[in-house]
Amino acid sequence: MTTDKTKMKFIDPHIHVTSRTTDDYEAMAKAGVAAIIEPAFWLGQPRTHVGSFQDYFSSLVGFEKFRAAQFGIRHYCTIGLNSKEANNEALAEQVMEIMPLFLAKENVVAVGEIGFDDMTALEEKYLRLQLEMAKEVNLPVLIHTPHRNKKQGTYRSMDIIEEHEIPPHLVVIDHNNEETCEEVLRRGYWAAFTIYPKTKMGNERMVEIVKKYGPERVIVDSSADWGVSDPLAVPKTGNLMLERGVPEEHVELTCYKNALAAYGQSGQFEESDWLNPDPIDQRTLFEGNSVLRGGQAPRVDKPEDDRIIQ
Ligand SMILES: [Zn+2]
Secondary structure, rough: OOOOOOOOEEEEEOEEEOOOHHHHHHHHHHHEEEEEEEEEEOOOOOOOOOHHHHHHHHHOOOOOOOOOOOOOOOOEEEOOOOOHHHHOOHHHHHHHHHHHHOOOOOEEEEEEEEEEEOOHHHHHHHHHHHHHHHHOOOOOOEEEEEOHHHHHHHHHHHHHHHHHOOOOOHEEEOOOOOOOOHHHHOOOOEEEEEEOOOOOHHHHHHHHHHHHOOOOEEEEEEEEEHHHHHOHHHHHHHHHHHHHHHHHHHHHHHHHHHHHHHHHOEEEEOOOHHHHHHHHHOOOOOEEEEEOOOOOOOEEEEOOOOOOEE
């Protein structure tokens, strides 16, 4: 099988697939998404116990990786205390204590997503502590920039990162827009853009950004989660860029290679992981659990079969 308009492969380096369905996984694989990164984030309401974080982190490195593989997609994650929940200091302290254990797991490619939401003192405190933690474990950092006071929050985040002497090539600044990207790129960071349907970064606007700023250090992602969002945002935007005359090489950089280079710095994110994958075998179980229900026939690809995406 091939994708609609192109045989290009895609990486979605920011998607919360725990909140998505198996239909989404199937559609993503069909559209050419070969690998994804799921940043730890908040779940729509604040957690009240550190055990909830512990189980969430372990599902990111465990069950969700298994579930993605059942549909031919290689799953990685980032581990971090998100900005909203950094405002609960007692809980934040406990989360900081369990984080190193998870940061050491394979398939963890960065500390993130961390940064500012309301730009409170506690958000800043835990941003700084987690930047130091990233230095200790030698992992890249994924920065969430606030949706309100975007420009101020983005610049402040970069100032703080610079105070902690983390080189910009180790940091992905996400949720950029036309107002922030020039400065983010000028300072040497990876500039990621989230394609939300209808709001914020639409596909059309992303095409214009790549035309204006070029593909260097620009990364496209979906940030699809439990809200109104599109798990196919990366392949759709890639295809739209091609239609609008963006060179294929630039599409490859912004929708695949730049994410690979940025998160490859973790030593945990290698193309060979997904170029020659194990064949899909939905008879496989995770701690006794299957992705299939009620007597559904498992998909079992023979080793000699080509992958769904080529
Ligand atoms: Zn996110």
